[in-house]
Amino acid sequence: MASTTKITVKPRSYAKILLHAAKYPHCKVDGLLIGKLSNNGRDALATDAVPLFHLGHGLTPMLEMALSQIEAYAESQKSSIVGYYQANEQLSESHTPDAFAIKIADKILSCNKFCSLIMVDNRKVSLSCKNDALVCYANAEGKWKQDTQYSLEHSEETLSTLAKLMTNKAYKNLNDFDNHLDDISADWTNVKVNKLIAEAH
Amino acid sequence: MAGATDWRSAVETLKQYREDNVRASEDIVELGEHLITNYRSKLGSEIWNIYEQIYIAALDCGREELADVCIEALRQQFPKSGRVYKLEAMGLEAMGNFKEAKEVYLKSLSHDKTNVGARKRLVAIYKAVGDHTSAIAHLNHYLEYFMTDQEAWMELCELYIKIMDYSKAAFCMEELILTSPYNHYYYQRCAEIYYTMNGIENLESARKYFAQSLQLNSKNMRSLYGFFMAASQLLQSQKISSKSKKDNSRYATWASAQIMERYQEFKSSSVAIENLGTILDSLTL
Numbered sequence: 001m002a003s004t005t006k007i008t009v010k011p012r013s014y015a016k017i018l019l020h021a022a023k024y025p026h027c028k029v030d031g032l033l034i035g036k037l038s039n040n041g042r043d044a045l046a047t048d049a050v051p052l053f054h055l056g057h058g059l060t061p062m063l064e065m066a067l068s069q070i071e072a073y074a075e076s077q078k079s080s081i082v083g084y085y086q087a088n089e090q091l092s093e094s095h096t097p098d099a100f101a102i103k104i105a106d107k108i109l110s111c112n113k114f115c116s117l118i119m120v121d122n123r124k125v126s127l128s129c130k131n132d133a134l135v136c137y138a139n140a141e142g143k144w145k146q147d148t149q150y151s152l153e154h155s156e157e158t159l160s161t162l163a164k165l166m167t168n169k170a171y172k173n174l175n176d177f178d179n180h181l182d183d184i185s186a187d188w189t190n191v192k193v194n195k196l197i198a199e200a201h
Numbered sequence: 202m203a204g205a206t207d208w209r210s211a212v213e214t215l216k217q218y219r220e221d222n223v224r225a226s227e228d229i230v231e232l233g234e235h236l237i238t239n240y241r242s243k244l245g246s247e248i249w250n251i252y253e254q255i256y257i258a259a260l261d262c263g264r265e266e267l268a269d270v271c272i273e274a275l276r277q278q279f280p281k282s283g284r285v286y287k288l289e290a291m292g293l294e295a296m297g298n299f300k301e302a303k304e305v306y307l308k309s310l311s312h313d314k315t316n317v318g319a320r321k322r323l324v325a326i327y328k329a330v331g332d333h334t335s336a337i338a339h340l341n342h343y344l345e346y347f348m349t350d351q352e353a354w355m356e357l358c359e360l361y362i363k364i365m366d367y368s369k370a371a372f373c374m375e376e377l378i379l380t381s382p383y384n385h386y387y388y389q390r391c392a393e394i395y396y397t398m399n400g401i402e403n404l405e406s407a408r409k410y411f412a413q414s415l416q417l418n419s420k421n422m423r424s425l426y427g428f429f430m431a432a433s434q435l436l437q438s439q440k441i442s443s444k445s446k447k448d449n450s451r452y453a454t455w456a457s458a459q460i461m462e463r464y465q466e467f468k469s470s471s472v473a474i475e476n477l478g479t480i481l482d483s484l485t486l
Contacts, residue, residue: 061397065426
């Protein structure tokens with residue numbers, strides 16, 4: 001489908017991806033992007049991110065359960081799953097999608113009109129948040145290639161907001177699906193962190 | 202933060218982290234730095250364990266100066282100690298000097314083949330540079346001699362999952378279950394691997410292992426969800442007998458009710474939870 005879809009990542013999504021990575025710096029972390037398609041599928045807006053796991057990657061049951069729940073949640077917000085993000089453990093070559101990222105992104109793409117595969121470039125992650133640390137891939141004829149159409153909304157403001165959040169250790173409040181499975185009172189929609197992000201803006 | 206009793210609870214917390222082998226580096230650095238700066242005299246002989254713990258956490262957090270303080274104190278107290286050499290080599294690893302670190306470990310091993318710490322650090326280096334094949338080979342070699350090392354089996358299992366060799370990963374978990382048949386987590390992990398391998402037999406194994414995990418710990422949410430997922434998947438298969446269909450339908454219904462009960466305990470109005478009932482129903486169709 002539309003390999004020419006232009007994806008824009010909103011501040012809340014960007015913040016949550018990086019906060020997730022910061023909460024578990026020694027682990028691989030991943031999650032989903034939720035958002036809307038518009039303009040006949042030519043534009044995609046990633047309005048939110050749902051952090052999934054920091055443990056037990058490569059296994060399917062919890063991932064399948066999480067996908068169903070998050071799909072339903074997205075629908076209730078009049079949105080859909082528009083992407084998958086992953087931050088690897090190693091420092092070097094961290095932004096290349098591995099077999100798992102590709103499998104998951106392929107699976108999402110098969111159930112949705114569009115899916116963006118976003119990797120975190122660990123070398124660009126820092127407390128000062130000087131650079132956009134995301135590398136975006138789009139699917140073209142079955143292969144995932146780097147996406148030149150990706151953009152981060154209000155990038156300067158978004159990065160400085162994130163720097164504030166990092167200094168205040170906002171990532172300690174972030175819940176991923178693993179946290180939820182450990183304690184089901186943990187809210188994976190992260191209402192609290194959404195508020196912190198909005199206030200730091 | 203200071204207070205006469207505060208330091209005692211900080212010491213307790215650090216001790217708990219050591220016993221549980223938790224990688225809470227940020228916390229350890231914060232608590233530890235405060236302790237060694239302000240309460241060093243009160244720590245007694247425990248201070249050496251604490252220095253070691255803070256050193257490793259400081260490396261994790263990029264706090265070089267703090268790490269230097271700790272390693273210097275350890276060097277003075279334990280000159281020519283193998284354990285301190287290992288810590289110094291970890292410092293090299295933290296800087297990305299894997300080649301030099303590897304040489305230190307290999308040298309230690311040439312003097313003492315049973316140096317477990319050095320062997321494990323070698324595996325860690327292979328992991329860090331992405332050489333999973335070597336990491337696996339080394340771990341397998343290690344386990345030939347130290348076959349009761351649960352941490353090593355868990356690590357090997359993870360490495361096999363990384364290279365998608367699920368049957369070998371399952372083997373590792375089965376070994377762990379043999380040595381610790383009352384560990385609900387091992388059954389859960391084993392079940393997740395079988396579920397991932399897919400196919401009727403594997404899904405049935407998955408369901409059984411999830412059930413065993415739940416028997417040992419009814420609060421294990423992953424096992425409850427997993428049990429539900431396995432039964433639901435089996436239900437959808439064309440190849441199972443009608444008796445099996447009936448059984449799995451019963452299992453799925455039971456699990457679904459259990460899941461809803463757990464969530465209702467919170468009386469949460471979160472949209473996410475409202476949808477849960479519908480989702481569970483749709484998965485069993």
